[in-house]
Amino acid sequence: MAGLYLHIPFCTQRCVYCDFYFVTTQRTTAPFVRAMEAEIEAYGREFGTQEPVETLYLGGGTPSLLPLEEVAHLIAAVEQHFDTSALAEVTLEMNPENATPDYLRGLKALGVTRLSLGIQSFFADDLAFMNRAHDAAQAEAAVEAVGAVFDDFSVDLIFGLPEQPFEYWGANLEKAVRLGAPHLSTYSLTIEDRTPLAKQVALGRVSPVTDETMRERFLFTMEFLTARGFDHYEVCSFSKPGHRSRHNQGYWRHRNYLGFGPSAHAFWKTTRSLAHRWSNVRHLGRYQALLEQHELPLDEREQIPPDALADEHILLSLRLMEEGLDLARLRDEYGVDLRLEKRAALADLERGGLVTVTDDRVRLTREGAVVADAVALKLIG
Amino acid sequence: MDLQRIRNFCIIAHIDHGKSTLADRLLEQTGTLTQREMQAQVLDSMDLERERGITIKSHAIRMGYTAPDGKDYILNLIDTPGHVDFTYEVSRALNACEGAILVVDAAQGIEAQTISNLYLALEADLEIIPVLNKVDLPSARPDVVAATITDLIGGNPEDVLQVSAKTGAGVDAVLEAIVRRVPHPTGDPEAPLKAIIFDSVYDTFRGSVVYTRVFDGTLRTGDPILFMATKQKYNAEEIGVLKLGMQPVKELTAGEVGYIIGSVKDVHDTKVGDTVTNSRTPAAEAVPGFRDVKPMVFSGLYPTDADDFEDLRASLDKLQLNDAALTYEPETSAALGFGFRVGFLGMLHMEIVQERLDREFGLDIITTLPNVRYTVALTDGEEVSVENPSEMPGTGVIDEIREPYIKAQIITPSEYIGTLMQLCQDRRGVYVNTQYLDPERVDLQYELPLAEIVFDFYDRLKSVSRGYASLDYEFIGERTSNLVKLDVMLNGDPVDALSTIVHRDKAYYMGRRLARKLKELIPRQLFEVAIQAAIGAKVIARETVKPLRKDVTARCYGGDISRKRKLLEKQKEGKKRMKQVGAVEVPQEAFLAVLSMGDD
Numbered sequence: 001m002a003g004l005y006l007h008i009p010f011c012t013q014r015c016v017y018c019d020f021y022f023v024t025t026q027r028t029t030a031p032f033v034r035a036m037e038a039e040i041e042a043y044g045r046e047f048g049t050q051e052p053v054e055t056l057y058l059g060g061g062t063p064s065l066l067p068l069e070e071v072a073h074l075i076a077a078v079e080q081h082f083d084t085s086a087l088a089e090v091t092l093e094m095n096p097e098n099a100t101p102d103y104l105r106g107l108k109a110l111g112v113t114r115l116s117l118g119i120q121s122f123f124a125d126d127l128a129f130m131n132r133a134h135d136a137a138q139a140e141a142a143v144e145a146v147g148a149v150f151d152d153f154s155v156d157l158i159f160g161l162p163e164q165p166f167e168y169w170g171a172n173l174e175k176a177v178r179l180g181a182p183h184l185s186t187y188s189l190t191i192e193d194r195t196p197l198a199k200q201v202a203l204g205r206v207s208p209v210t211d212e213t214m215r216e217r218f219l220f221t222m223e224f225l226t227a228r229g230f231d232h233y234e235v236c237s238f239s240k241p242g243h244r245s246r247h248n249q250g251y252w253r254h255r256n257y258l259g260f261g262p263s264a265h266a267f268w269k270t271t272r273s274l275a276h277r278w279s280n281v282r283h284l285g286r287y288q289a290l291l292e293q294h295e296l297p298l299d300e301r302e303q304i305p306p307d308a309l310a311d312e313h314i315l316l317s318l319r320l321m322e323e324g325l326d327l328a329r330l331r332d333e334y335g336v337d338l339r340l341e342k343r344a345a346l347a348d349l350e351r352g353g354l355v356t357v358t359d360d361r362v363r364l365t366r367e368g369a370v371v372a373d374a375v376a377l378k379l380i381g
Numbered sequence: 382m383d384l385q386r387i388r389n390f391c392i393i394a395h396i397d398h399g400k401s402t403l404a405d406r407l408l409e410q411t412g413t414l415t416q417r418e419m420q421a422q423v424l425d426s427m428d429l430e431r432e433r434g435i436t437i438k439s440h441a442i443r444m445g446y447t448a449p450d451g452k453d454y455i456l457n458l459i460d461t462p463g464h465v466d467f468t469y470e471v472s473r474a475l476n477a478c479e480g481a482i483l484v485v486d487a488a489q490g491i492e493a494q495t496i497s498n499l500y501l502a503l504e505a506d507l508e509i510i511p512v513l514n515k516v517d518l519p520s521a522r523p524d525v526v527a528a529t530i531t532d533l534i535g536g537n538p539e540d541v542l543q544v545s546a547k548t549g550a551g552v553d554a555v556l557e558a559i560v561r562r563v564p565h566p567t568g569d570p571e572a573p574l575k576a577i578i579f580d581s582v583y584d585t586f587r588g589s590v591v592y593t594r595v596f597d598g599t600l601r602t603g604d605p606i607l608f609m610a611t612k613q614k615y616n617a618e619e620i621g622v623l624k625l626g627m628q629p630v631k632e633l634t635a636g637e638v639g640y641i642i643g644s645v646k647d648v649h650d651t652k653v654g655d656t657v658t659n660s661r662t663p664a665a666e667a668v669p670g671f672r673d674v675k676p677m678v679f680s681g682l683y684p685t686d687a688d689d690f691e692d693l694r695a696s697l698d699k700l701q702l703n704d705a706a707l708t709y710e711p712e713t714s715a716a717l718g719f720g721f722r723v724g725f726l727g728m729l730h731m732e733i734v735q736e737r738l739d740r741e742f743g744l745d746i747i748t749t750l751p752n753v754r755y756t757v758a759l760t761d762g763e764e765v766s767v768e769n770p771s772e773m774p775g776t777g778v779i780d781e782i783r784e785p786y787i788k789a790q791i792i793t794p795s796e797y798i799g800t801l802m803q804l805c806q807d808r809r810g811v812y813v814n815t816q817y818l819d820p821e822r823v824d825l826q827y828e829l830p831l832a833e834i835v836f837d838f839y840d841r842l843k844s845v846s847r848g849y850a851s852l853d854y855e856f857i858g859e860r861t862s863n864l865v866k867l868d869v870m871l872n873g874d875p876v877d878a879l880s881t882i883v884h885r886d887k888a889y890y891m892g893r894r895l896a897r898k899l900k901e902l903i904p905r906q907l908f909e910v911a912i913q914a915a916i917g918a919k920v921i922a923r924e925t926v927k928p929l930r931k932d933v934t935a936r937c938y939g940g941d942i943s944r945k946r947k948l949l950e951k952q953k954e955g956k957k958r959m960k961q962v963g964a965v966e967v968p969q970e971a972f973l974a975v976l977s978m979g980d981d
Contacts, residue, residue: 005939020940059938187935211930218931236935251939265940277943302943311953312946319937348964352908373949374907374932381953 001054001086002047003250006036006074007261008063009284012097015120016131016200017158019192021263021282022061032284033070035291037077039260042296044081047258047268052086053078055247059091059116064098068106075110089113089246096134096142104149114245115146115153116185122175123168126161131196143179152243154183159217160209161189169217173224182243185236186221188214215370222366235319235369252316253323262287262297272333275304310334315376324363325379338362338379345378384636388563389457389594390510391474393499394484395492395851399514402546403484403555404442404458410552411444411456414625440580441592441638443622448560456559457638459579459594461498466727468855469674470580472501473654476670477579477594477638480508480563482555483530487513487521487543490822491529493792493851499533509534510542510558517545529819566596568635574598574657575664576633578608581651583702589645592623592638593657596668599634600657606643607660609667613650614660615643648705674706676724677785677856678731678835679768681712681749681878682738683720685958685969689744690719696742697721700734707734712769716878716962717747717972722769725751728835747960747969749878753832756783756859771877773866776917782882783859785831788813791842793850795823800845808833809862809884829854830862832882867892869899870913870920874963878972889921896922902971905929910965 010029011022026032056078058071066074071092078084091114092107099117107115121127124136134142146153155176159169176184191198191208200206222232230238234252237245250257259266263282269275278301281287290297304312313334317325331337338346346362349355354368354375368375394400408414444456461474475481481502485491502509511530513523527538542558544551580592600606604617619642621629633639645651653674656667684693694711701707708724725731731751738744755767758780767773789810793801798815805812805827813826829838834854842850865888869879879899883891892914899912903926910926937945959966 003939185936188931188933190935214931235933235937248938251937251942257939259939263940265943267939267942279940279943308946308950311949312942315945315949316937316942344964348908354907370931370933371907371929372933373945374929377949377952377956378907380949381956 001250001255002051003055003057003247003255003257004053004078004082005247005257005259005261005264006056006058006063007061007259007264007280008058008066009061009262010065011060011062012065012133013131014196016129016197017189017192017195019195020061023284026284029066029070031288033066033073035288036260037073038291038294039297040074040077041081042291042294043258043260048082051256052083054086055089055091055250056087057091057247059093061093062095062098063092064094064103068103068110071107071112072110075112091116091245091247093118094142094146096138099142099145101145101149104145108149113150113152115150116156116245117142117146117153117181118156119143119176120156120158121161121164121168122172123164126164126168129161129163130158140175140179143176143181147180152182154185154239154243154245155179155181156185156187158187158189159221160214162206162209164209166217170220170224173221177225177228182240183245184225184230184238186218186225186238187236188218218370219366222369232321232366232369233323234321235364235372249320252320254313254316263299269309273306273309275309277302277304306335310336311380314338314380315373318362318364318372318376318379321364321369324361327357327360327362342379349375349378384567385565386453387455387457387566387636388480388559389459389478389566389636389638390480390482390559390563391459391461391478391502391507392482392484393461393495393502394514395486395489395495398484398486398489398492398495399546400484403482403512403514403544403552404460406546406549406552407456407458407556408442408444410549410556411446413442413444441623443624443638446556446560449557454560455637456556459638466725466730468497468501469672470653471498472505472670473577474579475502475505475507476654476668477577478505478507479566480510480559482559483509483511483534484514484546485511485526485530487516487523487526488518490522490526491533491792491818493790493824493853496533496792496824497790497853497855503534508563510555510562511536511540512542512544512555514544514546516543517548517550525819529822532818566636568595568597570597570599570634572597572635573662573664574600574604574606574659575668576600576657577668578651578653578655578657580653581648581705583648584642587619587642587644589648589651590627591641591643591645591651591657593633593641594638595633595635597635597664598659599632600641600659601632602629605660606641607658607663608650608652608655609658609663610655610671610673611650611652613645615645615650617641618643648702652705674726676706676708676726676754677831678725678727678751678753679722680725680731680751681714681717681720681747681769682709682723682735683714683717683747683749683878685745685747685960687718692742693721693738693744693746696738696744697723699742700737704734706730714749714771714878716876716967717749717960720747724768728839745958747878747972749972750881751835752882753785753830753835755864755882757781758783770866770880770882773880773882776865781861782864784862784864784882786828786857786860787831787834787854788857789827789829789834789852789854791825791827791850791852792818793823793825793846795821797846797850798823798825801825801842801850804838804841804845805829808838828857830860831856865916867895868915869895870911870915871903871962871965871967872911873913874965876962876967888916892916892922896924899971900924900926903965903967906966908964 009022011024090112092112093116119139122139157172225238256268262284265279267277279299280297281299287297356363392400441459446454446456459474461471516523527541531538575597576593576595581589606617607614621627622639654671658664684690697709706726709721712722757765759778760780810827810829816824863885864882865885867881867883869876896912896914909928912924913920914922
């Protein structure tokens with residue numbers, strides 16, 4: 001069962017923290033959609049019959065900038081060139097300003113089952129700082145509008161903005177829950193290279209919050225949401241029963257996925273020991289030009305050595321708070337026996353309250369989730 | 382060979398005062414090298430030497446010179462190492478000469494090493510030819526510097542030659558002075574062979590190549606030879622003279638300088654200062670002054686990657702072929718695993734060995750804090766020698782601890798006397814004497830424990846004197862001191878490689894500073910790290926490295942995985958260079974923490 005990711009690289013304006021690939025100058029999206037259809041077709045020839053597609057995810061960028069008929073073209077292309085008999089989830093990322101009732105109903109009619117709503121904050125000063133395209137009123141209205149059409153949707157929120165008062169964060173979570181969001185993705189603000197935010201930090205105009213503050217906010221988030229009936233099923237993801245993101249779980253379960261669109265990534269494991277990752281060019285014009293010349297818009301491609309594959313499996317499955325890292329599977333499928341190789345590290349982590357080791361699975365505790373990368377390093381290093 | 386036509390001489394100079402440049406000019410003017418062959422500073426053949434601008438190992442070269450009187454002379458230039466660690470080698474090279482050119486920078490004046498080497502030259506009864514170099518520099522003050530020199534060695538300031546080795550001006554006068562003022566060698570070519578080894582180098586194919594000066598007798602190709610101190614016998618399979626390369630000859634007679642090759646597979650058989658004689662008709666006695674050089678400074682060398690242990694051993698074996706002063710034996714550290722305790726002549730020697738291991742053998746090594754050799758008298762009357770602080774016996778069985786002392790000679794512009802005296806006092810120095818060399822320059826003498834100067838003393842000396850002070854020292858024996866072992870524990874586990882021996886009065890201060898420094902150097906980890914400094918069972922300082930508070934890059938979706946994996950792989954590589962002490966990951970720098978503490 002594979003996942004497909006479609007990267008729609010259009011935005012109306014640039015959010016300060018964002019390091020995804022996007023353009024803000026495009027007037028028309030039609031040539032891009034034609035190029036992506038060609039890409040879907042090309043990959044369909046090679047992979048279309050290998051595994052049925054279980055999930056489809058339109059991310060960005062801002063996929064909700066696409067007119068309905070172009071979304072329809074893309075979904076049709078997937079259905080035409082891949083086996084979609086088992087397609088169980090079609091997600092589209094949406095910005096609040098695009099959440100009009102007509103558009104929402106149109107998406108639903110096209111087969112979109114789930115929306116991921118980029119709220120980030122319900123507070124005007126936070127939104128201004130992030131340079132989001134929506135205001136506080138739109139944020140709230142969007143959640144209600146989406147909830148009126150879709151049962152299944154997620155709200156993205158960011159914590160740890162510089163100067164963001166602690167009360168704001170509590171209020172943001174509170175509001176998302178009160179508005180009925182069945183799924184929340186909560187992210188700590190990360191200062192990525194080559195973003196306007198990184199520049200402001202370098203110039204000393206913005207000071208990032210301390211690790212201690214991030215830690216408190218994250219611990220609070222886990223406490224708050226689980227107390228309100230959400231499962232903390234992945235480090236950044238909380239869901240009411242039955243509302244997990246199937247598509248994203250595919251990443252953490254180390255399943256195959258293909259990525260279409262500029263900068264999109266793919267992972268395909270052909271046999272137990274033969275796996276590749278590749279990515280597309282990070283340039284809209286080149287992406288379209290290559291596909292027009294009937295060439296794949298490839299940027300990098302690597303075969304992943306077995307030990308790196310095992311490392312990936314450890315770091316990805318550790319993120320799954322409930323499923324955790326299955327030691328028997330790691331040993332049998334990836335040839336790494338952590339109980340032998342990392343006996344002392346496992347014991348240290350368990351004694352320190354960062355992981356639990358039960359039923360042959362390693363699971364992060366809440367304290368462990370806060371330092372998930374360091375825990376992963378301890379187990380792979 | 383007509384002894385009257387031979388001159389054997391060396392050049393004494395401080396680093397950067399122009400020894401190598403002057404040597405280049407001499408080779409050029411005597412036609413020993415053509416311009417085409419000329420390579421800047423040809424005598425320094427090791428890359429490292431050239432980079433550091435100092436000569437580490439001595440060499441020799443023979444020049445043919447036609448004097449203005451029309452007579453042909455043979456001039457043997459014997460090069461000497463210029464650093465305090467190699468004083469003994471210098472003394473042996475000087476012994477092989479009859480004269481020395483004393484090169485002094487006309488702007489900077491005379492420096493400590495130059496003076497100590499000058500004294501060695503005077504002791505060896507050499508004729509000194511003082512030369513002021515860089516007289517063309519605007520900042521040159523030839524009159525003052527010439528007066529300082531003649532105060533030291535006698536003579537008239539106007540007899541001090543003035544040259545610019547860079548332009549070549551005045552170099553012909555130097556050649557003339559060598560011929561006129563340096564005495565020709567004396568010796569009896571018919572007497573039993575007596576020749577001194579002033580250096581040896583190891584050649585992979587031919588074994589140890591001995592550089593020698595013949596005092597008496599005649600050495601012929603094929604002669605059976607005996608090294609009198611090591612009592613090793615070989616055959617002089619090839620003998621020759623040293624031009625730019627080696628040039629074989631049939632015989633070397635009294636007064637000559639040359640080389641001997643005799644399939645000597647072990648450089649330890651060809652020790653500097655030993656006497657070569659003919660084993661069939663040996664000399665009655667050796668040339669006096671031979672000494673077995675002993676390492677003064679010790680340090681643990683450990684491969685960062687435990688798998689490199691055998692490579693480290695092989696590399697040390699190879700280095701030792703060329704460096705008889707280097708000693709090493711395997712040791713084990715609970716913290717660092719398998720490694721070697723390596724003995725060096727001094728700090729420069731240690732740095733050179735480390736750099737060569739890194740550069741020539743590509744080995745990534747951890748070096749522990751250097752220390753000296755302690756003599757420990759036990760209560761049962763026995764004495765033990767301790768070269769590794771972690772092997773210091775328990776306080777209960779120690780009667781007394783003795784440590785090596787040195788006499789330091791510091792030459793400095795007079796304005797820095799105060800700060801330098803303060804530095805010496807801080808290092809447990811005992812004041813000996815101050816002497817003004819000229820109105821602005823002072824010769825300051827102190828007795829200091831060697832342990833106090835083995836690490837950052839020289840750097841401190843340079844920094845408090847803005848680079849102007851120079852240092853030389855000689856070993857003056859052992860003295861009893863009130864010393865204790867300072868241990869470091871991480872989360873309760875002692876880290877043997879961090880143990881040091883310190884004076885009791887400084888132990889609390891050092892313990893606190895060491896703990897603080899380690900706190901800076903040990904990165905935050907998943908768990909709290911307790912750092913303790915202790916004397917025996919008594920903890921005297923404690924610091925805590927707080928655990929990591931947050932370490933997760935927020936999202937991890939399809940496009941993030943390879944980036945994240947690569948980041949972790951990079952961190953994993955970084956982790957490999959850390960040493961695991963219990964559950965604590967300790968970076969290599971921490972093992973030299975004391976070195977970087979500074980004097981603040």
